[in-house]
Amino acid sequence: MVSGGRLKGRVALITGAAQGIGKAIAVKMAMEGASLALLDIDERVMELADQLESEAIPVCAFKVDVSEEESVEDAVKRIVERFKRLDVVVNNAGTVRPAALEEVTDDDWEVVIRVNLKGPFLCVKHAVPFMKEQHYGKIVNIGSRAALGKLDRTVYSTTKAGIIGLTRTLALELAPHNINVNNVAPGPIATELFSAANPPGSPKTKAIIKSVPLGRMGQPEDVANVVAFLASDEASFVTGQTIFVCGGLSIGGVYF
Numbered sequence: 107m108v109s110g111g112r113l114k115g116r117v118a119l120i121t122g123a124a125q126g127i128g129k130a131i132a133v134k135m136a137m138e139g140a141s142l143a144l145l146d147i148d149e150r151v152m153e154l155a156d157q158l159e160s161e162a163i164p165v166c167a168f169k170v171d172v173s174e175e176e177s178v179e180d181a182v183k184r185i186v187e188r189f190k191r192l193d194v195v196v197n198n199a200g201t202v203r204p205a206a207l208e209e210v211t212d213d214d215w216e217v218v219i220r221v222n223l224k225g226p227f228l229c230v231k232h233a234v235p236f237m238k239e240q241h242y243g244k245i246v247n248i249g250s251r252a253a254l255g256k257l258d259r260t261v262y263s264t265t266k267a268g269i270i271g272l273t274r275t276l277a278l279e280l281a282p283h284n285i286n287v288n289n290v291a292p293g294p295i296a297t298e299l300f301s302a303a304n305p306p307g308s309p310k311t312k313a314i315i316k317s318v319p320l321g322r323m324g325q326p327e328d329v330a331n332v333v334a335f336l337a338s339d340e341a342s343f344v345t346g347q348t349i350f351v352c353g354g355l356s357i358g359g360v361y362f
């Protein structure tokens with residue numbers, strides 16, 4: 107794997123890196139020269155770290171639930187001990203419990219809010235003191251096009267709209283510390299999360315693809331490319347923004 111590029115010398119923490127968009131972000135950032143700290147609740151994050159290490163990428167991995175404060179705090183401390191700095195946090199870990207309003211259970215509400223909102227809050231809370239010390243940091247949240255409205259996503263869209271507020275508020279608070287905070291909001295991306303709710307080839311999936319102005323599903327790399335840009339110094343005058351990576355779906359039309 108090539109090691110050079112826009113993130114050379116940077117240390118990037120990526121949550122939810124075991125698969126899907128998070129894994130693509132990890133691979134892209136490694137190609138751009140970053141050292142990686144990968145967090146996931148799924149054991150397979152260790153396998154990804156082993157694979158990247160065998161390609162000479164400096165990497166450490168932690169099996170961590172991002173909604174558990176002690177584990178997050180401990181992981182961040184160990185990352186800084188290992189790499190001596192922390193430049194980038196990508197809050198990618200997320201979950202969805204599709205349901206219409208009256209079918210949403212207490213458990214759905216608790217779990218989705220914990221993972222999608224409390225997780226990013228905790229990761230940022232424990233990373234920012236180190237970023238302030240360095241007077242440098244890039245935080246990239248992964249929101250969703252669903253923040254604009256999506257059927258059967260009562261809790262999920264609420265959390266992703268919350269991420270927009272979190273991004274804008276932290277951007278203001280952290281700007282004096284040279285820390286940029288942005289939000290990447292994907293549309294339909296071909297990952298396990300998406301296909302669990304929308305089986306490939308199903309009438310619903312076909313209708314979703316038809317509604318995308320660019321006429322295709324997004325790939326995890328489509329998101330990773332934008333995240334890498336926002337994590338780099340090429341985006342140093344961009345903060346507090348939400349960038350939709352959704353094939354034009356955010357412009358309007360029918361939201362499935």
Ligand SMILES: NC(=O)c1ccc[n+]([C@@H]2O[C@H](COP(=O)([O-])OP(=O)(O)OC[C@H]3O[C@@H](n4cnc5c(N)ncnc54)[C@H](O)[C@@H]3O)[C@@H](O)[C@H]2O)c1
Nearest residue numbers: 122124126127147148171172199200250294295297299300
């Ligand atoms: N795939 C899409 O169409 C799509 C669209 C819009 C937004 N997104 C967002 O992109 C992000 C990644 O989605 P994906 O499609 O790659 O999902 P995915 O389910 O394929 O991957 C999510 C990863 O997060 C991890 N994770 C879940 N809960 C966790 C927790 N509590 N602590 C640590 N890790 C945890 C999972 O183990 C998994 O590895 C999510 O925030 C999701 O909401 C995805």
